[in-house]
Amino acid sequence: MTFKSSLELLAFHNVAYSIYAFIIISIIAWFGYNLTRKEKVKSVVRIPFYTYIAFLVAGGVGHHIFTYNTIPWVSQDITRDEIKPDATYNFEITKHKWKLPAKQIVIQCGQKVLFNVKSNDLVYGFGLFRQDGSMVMQMQVNPGSKNDILWTFLHNGEFDLTSTEYAGPHQYDENGNDLMRVKKLIKVIGCKEDGGNK
């Protein structure tokens, strides 16, 4: 099992967490109801203490093992210094304005692309978004630090760029429009599947 994009991952996450939320609310509600009953309650399932603790430990650790093995960008991110990118794009930000490497960046499907972002003043973010507003990925951009991310696009689409970290109200005009949003900056082509929208 591998998640090819954030859409697949977040859809899975949405279902899994909703099921969990339903279960935990039901358990506490069941407890609440039975706490007041005089007659003896038959347990639905008996969970020994140490099994419960083992379950919590397995849940906490297993979650990371699961994501490491199913989300492709995790291992790529950790080892990015050892991987030679197919293309590198350098960005700079000064006073809420981007200095972009090109008006539009066209990327071939499956290419390993390194985005290297430098901030000359404040803490910003670097986030790519689909046309429906869903997030492809993001990272923080700190002044004085290395802010690079290696990314592989596995779906076609056009993606907007904006800062994902608040750096003061000057990011917006007086009507609240985001001045750092660059529409359709990145275009991915050559994949079998489109991944531009949900």
Added chain:
Amino acid sequence: MSLVKNLINGTNFDHKSLNALQKVTLRAVVMSFLFFGLVAIEGMIMRLVQAHAPIPNQFYHPEHYFSIMTVHPIVGIFGSTYQLVFAAFMFLVPFLTKKPLYSVKLANYVWLLITIGTALAWLSAFFTHYAPLYTLYWPLPADTEQFNLIGGIVFIIGVALIMIGTLGFIYNIYATIFARVGVHKDKTTKELLISGFGIDGMLNLWNKLVGKQPYSKEPALALPVVAIFRGTVDTFLDAIVILGAGILVLIYLIFDASGHSLNVASIDALLYKNFFWWGLDLVADGLVLIYVAGSWYLLATLITGQKLFMENVARAALMLELLVSWMVWSHHLLGDQGQPEMMKLISGEMVTAFELLTQGLALFITLVTLWKARPLKMTMELKYLLGGLVGFGLAIPAAIIQADMGMNRVLHNTQWIIMAHVHIALIVGLYMTLYSALYVLWPIVTNNTKMFSSKLSNAHFWLYLIGGVGMGAFGGMAGLDGMLRRHLYVHGEFNTYMVLAAICGSMVLIAWVIFLFNIVMSIGIKGLIGIFLPAEDKSASYGIEPESVAQNHK
């Protein structure tokens, strides 16, 4: 009695019968709930902007919007939550240890300082639109091109006053715990320290494993006091860090005002982030979780009238939480590429995952303690306690999910973390626990004042629970769809979720109005004013014979 008479006189509340400890407790509680109303209104304004509602244009202006976003957590966490928690603990520590509070005067300064500090921070944001957000990411708070310099100085002074008030609370708590009077007359500082850190529980467990006699059959401090003791360590460290950051910002602003600006690049932004999150995270992952666990244990034993299940494990777990809370801050920096990968892995992922264990353990112990005491009457305090358990049952895994390098890449800074985790943890988990404590302590602190209406109490409970969970859930769903948390959307991009979240948010606001009405009708306006008048009975304790206190002081 007519409604008007009730409004003026309350049910049977007599403020003159309250002693100094009861009055100072209630003063902070009143301020806390007033700030809660303010924070709920602020939250609703932001929600209405995000839902693209037809409200005055000024709310859509980025300066105005982000100044609300800046003071929202200051008012909510410090003005409301800190005050309520501090009030409860400055009453509970003397009550549980059967010793007088070290200083009622200091307790009065605490609520006054926090109230004034919160008001100053709020006023600076309101009038000057100073808006670096609570995260104060360097060098934004010192950016005088975007923000008013005087506004910044007033804001930082406000936050500093809150932290000084917090240090006052800490001093009062420890001075009370370590006072060798009453039941602790013959205890040494070492014994109290060992018990305070939960080491006796750990040694008891160890001795049991190796077949020895328990280290301590009667621990020096009751378990809830241990939780307060432990959580207060984190409260102290957090206050020092926030105060330190505040002083740094203040120095830069003052130099700027004098016309000799300092170079902001002298401070490394990422290092500052590490320092700041280490301290700030002690609020979320330290004192909140520990205070809450302690409150659950106390409430479970008070509601059931029985001993806590697995008390030694609970004591030891509080010690474990100490270590965990100091080492988890990197989960806030998983999106920072300059942060060393090993720190992300160990602190951000692995140690953070331990919170699932410590909080899961607290949930288990509380539920089993309640279960063993069946059948119980479904009182308001029990209802709220169960609501609090639901809140943390939902909020903790929501955070653990994001404290992962893979998930963080697509969830960091989205509405997921602030709504599905933070708001559910605070509004549902923490506040419902505090409401439970309020219903338990109400007869003690108010000398058996009758609550005006149980129907209103129930209406408050259900509206609050459904509204709180609903708001967090719809906000969280918007986050999964890419909605950022510190961003302004003016084109109705996530309208459906935001309208639903606003409906649920208004339920929380209405619940607060109902709760406040119920309380005012119970104590009356005369009683409300009377709380702020000096107490005739100067006692700083509750439930102890005056003679024994006097003897113990000798």
